Amino acid sequence: MTPRLNPAVVAVAVLVYLFLVGPLVIILGASLSDTTYLTFPPQGLSLRWFENIFEISAFRRTIVTSFQVAFLATMLALVIGVPAAYALSRYRVQLPPWLGTLFVLPIIVPEIVFGFALLKSVAAGAGAPIFVALLAGHTVLVLPYVVRVIGASLSSFDFSIEEAAVSLGSPPMKTFFTIVLPNVRAGVIAAFILAFITSLNDVSVSLFLTGPGISTLPIQILAHVEQFFDPTVASVSVLLMVLTVGFMAIVERTLGLTFLAK
């Protein structure tokens, strides 16, 4: 028995796909256009706008900065967030309930306010280098995602397994690495990818924390479109997509888990 498809449902599904895939197709098309302005469908085929990315030094620099910041911020957030998520689930009964909320604040508070606050406090106040301010901002930005995702993964973890290991003679710290972490690996990978992409795509926090000489790719894209209307931004977008997908593939391969399917 095959269920009959409701035409309205099919129509909605098609529309959703169009909205999701449409922009990607348009960007890909526009990036390949031979014209000096953004257009779709592309007129003529050329890779010159991809080459152009690398001729503009600001793009070269910001791509590197963006990936550096995304990677380092993600790692920092993991170093802080994994123990935090662990403590929040392990000692849920003993800890005050607002403590968990604390880690979601950066999501709840509008990012612009938060970014501005950070600019004031970190960069200007302490006279910290711009890169440090940027890194700190992004770490705080992605931390809630890390805590949430790993927390969700730990909520199905049976802590008596940890006690079993301890009773067999494994010290608590070692137990965390040999027993707890391997069992929430899928969550760690998911958190990594989510945090990385969040940082890579961020505009609002970065806007307040970039400065002379140091900027991120999304900010550079904004700056570029203010002056030029050529297809370079489309090419950068495609490049960014390819790099992100490639990076995710590497993370997935090396850690060997199909968390996205779950």
Next chain:
Amino acid sequence: MTQPLDLQSVTARYGTTKVLEDLSLAVGAGELVSLLGASGCGKTTTLRLIAGFLAPTSGAIRLGGRDLTRLPAYRRNIGLVFQNYALFPHLSVRGNVGFGLKQRGVPTAERERRVRAMLDRVGLGEYADRLPAALSGGQRQRVALARALVIEPPLLMFDEPLSNLDAKLRVDMRVEIRQLQRSNGTTSVYVTHDQEEAFSISDRVAIMHAGRVMQFDRPETLYRRPANVFVARFVGFENIVPMRVTAREGASIQAEVAGIALALTEEAMGPVPDRFLLGARPEGLLATPVAATGIPATIGIRTYLGRAYQYRCDTPAGPLVANGPLSQPLDPGTQAWLVPVPDQCCVLSPERTP
């Protein structure tokens, strides 16, 4: 290797709620002791205390003369079998069983040999490379058992290890556990809320209630000579009747409840104080339609037990539950007499009523 375990007036709390109160328990070397009690009475808490996952607010825990009270859990060297088995999901059966030996720095070759031997002993030789997820409940239970046994601990603890298994497997496994424990002579603490399981497997049973040990004795003693009303009800003395001795002649006693005189004998029930509570199982009160020296009763609801009929009755001493023979069914509303069967009755002191 076998060592006695001694809990000395241990008190434990979770936050502000007292869970264990002044609990003392002495388990002899090589003995298997069960903690038996209703849900929430503190059985698991007692195990967690001994294992070191919870610190007592007062009192001491000693194993083989060594004070464990301040020793961190990972250095206590106690084999623990969890209720849900708590196997490491990411490790194979071999990895699970070998874990404790690895922590002890046992060289790979010897570890492998001991794990093999242990797996063969619990009948899991062919499953060494499986992950726990690919095992049945009974097999997981064996892995948990092997994992705790292979480190040859001076103390083994089981937290309702059979509660997830079906009835038949449960009986088989408890015999196996008893055999393994006997052959190793390892001091053991076994938690269950199944009375039959506790009585069949244990040298002694501690009946717990609200964080206290109500009685700690051999199963036979608990079953026949409960020390207080709580334990009496727990082991099936459903009828508790307050009585007064009116006359004694040697071991024969005349006692009275609500003006009804009964003849009893100390030979079957042990010493009887002047005021006492008579505990009687349903099979300890024989329901008979012929007028006899018993408690007059009006038959209420009759239920069929297979080996006998059971009656809920109204009597001058209050509602009582009695059994009667299959050959003589009594109808609701009829008059009957309930005659105490001394060796199915017990005597309780009223002052020990909690």
